[in-house]
Amino acid sequence: MAVYPIASTEEIPEGTFKMIQIQEKSIGLYNVKGDYYAVNNYCPHQGAELCKGIVCGTTLESQVYEFIYGREQEILRCPWHGWEFDLRTGKSLFSEKVRVRSFPVSVENGQISITIGK
Numbered sequence: 001m002a003v004y005p006i007a008s009t010e011e012i013p014e015g016t017f018k019m020i021q022i023q024e025k026s027i028g029l030y031n032v033k034g035d036y037y038a039v040n041n042y043c044p045h046q047g048a049e050l051c052k053g054i055v056c057g058t059t060l061e062s063q064v065y066e067f068i069y070g071r072e073q074e075i076l077r078c079p080w081h082g083w084e085f086d087l088r089t090g091k092s093l094f095s096e097k098v099r100v101r102s103f104p105v106s107v108e109n110g111q112i113s114i115t116i117g118k
């Protein structure tokens with residue numbers, strides 16, 4: 001397990017992200033409403049560069065003929081076929097079993113670090 005200091009909090013304002021390269025891994029670091037999340041830039045479907053997808057929200061559970069949009073900034077949509085992933089957990093929105101690899105993020109004194117390895 002290794003901890004990598006990767007950015008300052010000032011570099012990544014809310015609603016933005018930064019691409020980083022560590023150990024030949026391409027990783028997207030996202031600021032979601034003030035919290036930071038790191039995900040692998042590789043879609044588990046067919047290997048698209050996931051972080052080239054848009055960050056958005058999604059439709060929430062609702063009644064028939066009712067559409068409620070929410071969770072803005074929390075969803076990353078793959079640019080190839082539109083699979084959606086929860087940036088907070090890495091899980092896809094359609095199955096608990098499908099997820100993008102994510103990495104633990106810590107913030108200390110304005111310095112953001114991620115942990116890679118077990």
Ligand code: FES
Nearest residue numbers: 043045046078081
């Ligand atoms: S490669 Fe990402 S949804 Fe198909």
